[in-house]
Amino acid sequence: GQNIDQPTEMTATEGAIVQINCTYQTSGFNGLFWYQQHAGEAPTFLSYNVLDGLEEKGRFSSFLSRSKGYSYLLLKELQMKDSASYLCAVLDSNYQLIWGAGTKLIIKP
Amino acid sequence: IAGITQAPTSQILAAGRRMTLRCTQDMRHNAMYWYRQDLGLGLRLIHYSNTAGTTGKGEVPDGYSVSRANTDDFPLTLASAVPSQTSVYFCASKVEGAGTGELFFGEGSRLTVL
Numbered sequence: 001g002q003n004i005d006q007p008t009e010m011t012a013t014e015g016a017i018v019q020i021n022c023t024y025q026t027s028g029f030n031g032l033f034w035y036q037q038h039a040g041e042a043p044t045f046l047s048y049n050v051l052d053g054l055e056e057k058g059r060f061s062s063f064l065s066r067s068k069g070y071s072y073l074l075l076k077e078l079q080m081k082d083s084a085s086y087l088c089a090v091l092d093s094n095y096q097l098i099w100g101a102g103t104k105l106i107i108k109p
Numbered sequence: 110i111a112g113i114t115q116a117p118t119s120q121i122l123a124a125g126r127r128m129t130l131r132c133t134q135d136m137r138h139n140a141m142y143w144y145r146q147d148l149g150l151g152l153r154l155i156h157y158s159n160t161a162g163t164t165g166k167g168e169v170p171d172g173y174s175v176s177r178a179n180t181d182d183f184p185l186t187l188a189s190a191v192p193s194q195t196s197v198y199f200c201a202s203k204v205e206g207a208g209t210g211e212l213f214f215g216e217g218s219r220l221t222v223l
């Protein structure tokens with residue numbers, strides 16, 4: 001079966017750095033996505049990785065290792081507005097998105 | 110700027126009733142999707158459409174039907190609602206074939222079936 005694992009909840013301090021991990025086992029791989037979802041709102045796109053390595057986009061970076069089936073989302077200089085759920089999703093061999101359950105990130109002052 | 114519009118945003122429904130969730134996009138995206146989101150679970154695909162006139166079943170299609178008469182509209186129908194269909198429903202779209210596969214989501218429809 002296909003599976004994506006990410007921690008259920010994480011807590012971090014405003015101004016700090018946090019790393020949210022995602023491991024996956026899917027039938028094929030055509031890319032990995034991270035989405036942000038604030039409570040009561042729709043998910044919004046953050047990043048896409050298809051090759052190994054680190055993609056940096058402002059305060060957010062996303063890393064991929066295809067051989068390990070592993071990705072992480074790195075958030076720097078945390079702000080209160082970063083409190084949200086972060087969803088990891090993998091595009092499988094049929095180009096269907098398989099979603100993780102999401103990681104709820106709580107930012108404390 | 111509209112993007113994707115869903116209606117209704119929230120609805121309480123008696124079991125056994127028929128319900129249609131509406132979804133309209135103005136981005137001329139070919140591909141459209143319906144997901145449900147439940148606490149503790151990832152987004153689960155109900156039905157999808159790669160282009161107008163075609164539809165396909167996702168991971169959890171039972172009890173739901175869709176149609177895609179034109180590019181812009183992709184309604185989701187619950188023929189006879191059951192309590193297990195209580196969920197938040199998201200419609201999404203993307204440009205089919207786009208390498209990044211970035212999905213654009215509607216604001217969601219919160220459905221409660223009693």
